[in-house]
Amino acid sequence: MIPGPTPVPETVLLEVAKHPIGHRSKEFSDIFISCINDLKWLGKTNDSDAFIFASSGTGVMEAAIANSVSPGDKVLSLVIGVFGKRFAQIAQTYGGQVETITADSGKVIDPLMLEEKLSKDKNNEIKVVTITHSETSTGAANDLKTLSGIVKKHGALLLVDAVTSLGCMNVEIDNWGLDIVVSGSQKGFMLPPGLGFVYVSKKAWEYNKNCKSPRFYFDFVKSKKSLDEQTTPFTPNVSFICGLKKAFEIMKKEGLENIISRHERLKTNLRNGLKKLGLKLLTEDKNASAAITAIYPPDGVNVPDIRAAYKKDWDITVANGQDTLKDKIFRIGHLGFVSDRDIEMALVVTEKVLKKLKS
Amino acid sequence: MIPGPTPVPETVLLEVAKHPIGHRSKEFSDIFISCINDLKWLGKTNDSDAFIFASSGTGVMEAAIANSVSPGDKVLSLVIGVFGKRFAQIAQTYGGQVETITADSGKVIDPLMLEEKLSKDKNNEIKVVTITHSETSTGAANDLKTLSGIVKKHGALLLVDAVTSLGCMNVEIDNWGLDIVVSGSQKGFMLPPGLGFVYVSKKAWEYNKNCKSPRFYFDFVKSKKSLDEQTTPFTPNVSFICGLKKAFEIMKKEGLENIISRHERLKTNLRNGLKKLGLKLLTEDKNASAAITAIYPPDGVNVPDIRAAYKKDWDITVANGQDTLKDKIFRIGHLGFVSDRDIEMALVVTEKVLKKLKS
Numbered sequence: 001m002i003p004g005p006t007p008v009p010e011t012v013l014l015e016v017a018k019h020p021i022g023h024r025s026k027e028f029s030d031i032f033i034s035c036i037n038d039l040k041w042l043g044k045t046n047d048s049d050a051f052i053f054a055s056s057g058t059g060v061m062e063a064a065i066a067n068s069v070s071p072g073d074k075v076l077s078l079v080i081g082v083f084g085k086r087f088a089q090i091a092q093t094y095g096g097q098v099e100t101i102t103a104d105s106g107k108v109i110d111p112l113m114l115e116e117k118l119s120k121d122k123n124n125e126i127k128v129v130t131i132t133h134s135e136t137s138t139g140a141a142n143d144l145k146t147l148s149g150i151v152k153k154h155g156a157l158l159l160v161d162a163v164t165s166l167g168c169m170n171v172e173i174d175n176w177g178l179d180i181v182v183s184g185s186q187k188g189f190m191l192p193p194g195l196g197f198v199y200v201s202k203k204a205w206e207y208n209k210n211c212k213s214p215r216f217y218f219d220f221v222k223s224k225k226s227l228d229e230q231t232t233p234f235t236p237n238v239s240f241i242c243g244l245k246k247a248f249e250i251m252k253k254e255g256l257e258n259i260i261s262r263h264e265r266l267k268t269n270l271r272n273g274l275k276k277l278g279l280k281l282l283t284e285d286k287n288a289s290a291a292i293t294a295i296y297p298p299d300g301v302n303v304p305d306i307r308a309a310y311k312k313d314w315d316i317t318v319a320n321g322q323d324t325l326k327d328k329i330f331r332i333g334h335l336g337f338v339s340d341r342d343i344e345m346a347l348v349v350t351e352k353v354l355k356k357l358k359s
Numbered sequence: 360m361i362p363g364p365t366p367v368p369e370t371v372l373l374e375v376a377k378h379p380i381g382h383r384s385k386e387f388s389d390i391f392i393s394c395i396n397d398l399k400w401l402g403k404t405n406d407s408d409a410f411i412f413a414s415s416g417t418g419v420m421e422a423a424i425a426n427s428v429s430p431g432d433k434v435l436s437l438v439i440g441v442f443g444k445r446f447a448q449i450a451q452t453y454g455g456q457v458e459t460i461t462a463d464s465g466k467v468i469d470p471l472m473l474e475e476k477l478s479k480d481k482n483n484e485i486k487v488v489t490i491t492h493s494e495t496s497t498g499a500a501n502d503l504k505t506l507s508g509i510v511k512k513h514g515a516l517l518l519v520d521a522v523t524s525l526g527c528m529n530v531e532i533d534n535w536g537l538d539i540v541v542s543g544s545q546k547g548f549m550l551p552p553g554l555g556f557v558y559v560s561k562k563a564w565e566y567n568k569n570c571k572s573p574r575f576y577f578d579f580v581k582s583k584k585s586l587d588e589q590t591t592p593f594t595p596n597v598s599f600i601c602g603l604k605k606a607f608e609i610m611k612k613e614g615l616e617n618i619i620s621r622h623e624r625l626k627t628n629l630r631n632g633l634k635k636l637g638l639k640l641l642t643e644d645k646n647a648s649a650a651i652t653a654i655y656p657p658d659g660v661n662v663p664d665i666r667a668a669y670k671k672d673w674d675i676t677v678a679n680g681q682d683t684l685k686d687k688i689f690r691i692g693h694l695g696f697v698s699d700r701d702i703e704m705a706l707v708v709t710e711k712v713l714k715k716l717k718s
Contacts, residue, residue, distance in 0.1 A: 005379035005597055016598065017376030020364035020551040022676050054415050054553050058593040059576040066573075094573045186594060192379040194413050194553050194596035213573065214425075214453045217418040234417040235545060237553035237596075238364055239375065317381050 001346055002319040003136050003164060003292040003333035004186040005193050008243075009250060012190055016243040023238050029230045031245050036227065038248035039197055042166060042256065043181060045173035048199040051223040052244075054237040057163040057184035060196030062090050063218035064159045064180040065130075068204060070212040071095025073127045076117065076156070078109045078147070082137035082322045083161055087130040094213045096128070105325060106282035106294065108142045111150060118154040128207075129156045133165035134289040137322040138282055139331060141169065141289035148176040157207050163187055164291040166197070167251065168263045168335040179204040185240060187291070188259075190247045190337045195240050200224075263290035266334045266343050273347035277354065282329055291335035294321070296328070301357045303327045309353045316349060360705055361678045362495050362523060362651040362692035363545040364552055367602075368609060371549055375602040382597050388589045390604050395586065397607035398556055401525060401615065402540060404532035407558040410582040411603075413596040416522040416543035419555030421449050422577035423518045423539040424489075427563060429571040430454025432486040435476065435515070437468045437506070441496035441681045442520055446489040453572045455487070464684060465641035465653065467501045470509060477513040487566075488515045492524035493648040496681040497641055498690060500528065500648035507535040516566050522546055523650040525556070526610065527622045527694040538563040544599060546650070547618075549606045549696040554599050559583075622649040625693045625702050632706035636713065641688055650694035653680070655687070660716045662686045668712045675708060 021028050032052075039050035053060055065087075069075055075096035077088035080103045091098050101117060103109055109131070118126065129151045134141045144160065151158045160181045162171050167188020173181055179201040186193035200208070200220050208220050216222070222233040251259060267290045271281060274295060282294035297303050303320060307330060310316045319331040332346060380387050391411075398409040412419055424446075428434055434455035436447035439462045451457050460476060462468055468490070477485065488510045493500045503519065510517045519540045521530050526547020532540055538560040545552035559567070559579050567579050575581070581592040610618060626649045630640060633654060641653035656662050662679060666689060669675045678690040691705060 002381050004594065005381065008378060013376045013378065017372045019367060019372065020545070022361050022364065023552070025676065054413060054418070055576070056413050056593040056595070059413070059418075062576045090575045093575045184594070186379070192596065192598040193382070193594040194599065216449045216452045217414070217421045234415040235363065235543070235552040236415070237551065239551040240553065317384065319383075 055196035414555035
């Protein structure tokens with residue numbers, strides 16, 4: 001029950017196991033285009049282009065930066081954990097003059113602080129804002145709708161890490177004006193890790209045109225040119241894209257609003273159950289991600305022992321904290337192919353694990 | 360019978376179909392390190408580091424450039440087809456001052472021309488040389504051993520595209536002094552497309568240290584730091600790496616010299632058989648790649664009709680030419696999971712296809 005790789009349905013695994021077909025065939029082209037259309041459905045966008053890369057989530061975060069940030073550009077990075085920090089580091093790597101607003105572990109970005117920061121930028125020197133929707137390292141989720149509204153008013157380009165939120169939480173690319181949105185296959189998409197997804201708005205294309213940073217594999221222009229010919233510029237991960245088509249069939253059968261409400265329910269039930277067990281959670285309810293929950297160990301019990309007990313007695317992997325939170329919290333993922341049954345099981349097992357460690 | 364995706368053994372597909380395990384687990388770490396060691400076995404190197412990326416072959420070509428070429432660096436690109444040209448384009452994208460030696464379609468780089476070119480570079484201004492080992496677009500293979508010797512004598516860093524040669528032709532990274540070598544999973548590795556491989560020599564690390572080009576996802580320093588901890592910096596393609604372990608088991612059972620001689624035999628038998636059918640081949644025997652063969656259509660028969668007949672009557676896909684060779688040649692791949700039986704079958708089918716089209 002880690003926050004990625006997440007569970008993969010057997011029907012998807014069986015698609016992945018089929019012999020890869022030629023990537024320049026009509027057969028594959030149809031599958032590819034169907035996935036592109038379903039990506040747009042998932043991100044609630046008609047206006048943005050969607051692309052698929054053979055890459056991890058970090059690769060497509062770099063794609064977002066390399067296609068929009070030129071050396072010297074002012075970038076504001078909203079950091080609420082490891083992955084927010086990573087977005088800032090990538091922008092720095094590409095020569096961005098990066099400022100950050102950083103929230104404490106488990107907290108989210110205060111809209112008033114963002115508004116104040118941007119209102120001081122009278123000459124619109126801040127070109128790009130990066131934001132993490134759901135922060136995997138803490139289980140906190142920013143109020144993306146409110147924050148994106150503030151950025152839109154200012155006019156900077158908005159780059160969104162939706163790696164653990166897309167396919168799990170509501171993401172409205174067109175309505176909220178999200179310019180570049182990135183995600184990855186091993187999260188809400190119910191696939192193994194290996195595909196990165198990118199959405200590119202009309203405004204992002206303007207930035208791409210003027211962006212002086214070098215890029216080739218992740219260059220949006222090459223992807224778009226090939227997409228117009230119903231193909232990819234470089235050999236795609238054929239097997240996973242065939243698996244993705246199957247995953248989308250499952251998602252569309254459930255329905256997007258049902259997927260979102262299921263994750264919301266799983267989160268709430270897990271959090272309530274954990275609190276009943278006397279556990280303290282890292283995030284407040286109002287800031288909680290629907291994808292992952294971070295939990296403090298009870299007094300006198302340490303995180304490695306908890307993880308070992310889950311693994312040894314129940315064959316369940318839960319994640320440790322990352323970076324400064326290592327050994328301070330443990331994390332349970334509940335995104336993608338996860339049901340109410342899994343949450344009840346997680347709660348029962350957690351109760352037994354703690355009982356054993358405390359006795 | 361295209362040059363990638365190539366056939367994948369069922370035992371490998373079944374590994375890929377298993378549920379992905381956690382990428383930070385001891386279990387995965389062991390599989391990952393076993394693959395890294397086998398990569399070094401395949402490339403005959405002890406001195407170079409080997410890395411695995413979730414990426415296509417072009418991604419790791421970019422990795423090679425982004426870790427070695429700084430803006431303004433003089434780069435010499437040896438171009439014998441589409442993929443050689445791509446290496447030059449990537450170097451240009453990163454600000455390299457690129458010169459090329461270009462061979463005609465189906466021909467290879469003349470060692471004397473390279474020697475002459477480099478001997479004129481008295482002040483060692485040429486920092487990097489890029490070379491394609493086996494050129495997928497033409498089926499020609501450079502004499503990598505001889506050419507690398509000439510580059511070594513000059514002192515430039517040697518970047519090698521071994522995408523279609525590794526696991527098929529002899530590549531001796533240490534003995535030949537190859538500095539950065541890249542390859543991809545969907546070729547000699549008997550896997551679907553989705554993994555890129557990179558080898559990095561000690562000399563390449565010196566270049567990396569001084570290289571001013573931005574890179575994050577493909578940064579060798581991050582990969583090396585994680586490799587030292589038996590892991591990857593970013594979520595790897597867990598499923599394909601598990602499949603890779605199985606593919607290496609198959610390869611090691613056959614033995615590296617047997618793999619190389621099998622490909623050599625398949626190539627020779629295919630070429631001889633095609634010539635017996637009266638077909639003209641794009642490359643001379645001495646320049647022929649062991650991975651792929653490019654064939655001119657007989658007079659009065661066109662390439663699209665040939666490809667359609669293979670597909671319709673025999674359910675076999677053969678590749679068209681690329682770029683300027685489109686519709687001028689067709690290509691049969693014979694690398695990876697290919698046996699003598701497949702070559703005999705290809706010859707019989709080719710005979711029947713041509714007979715039908717000529718009648």
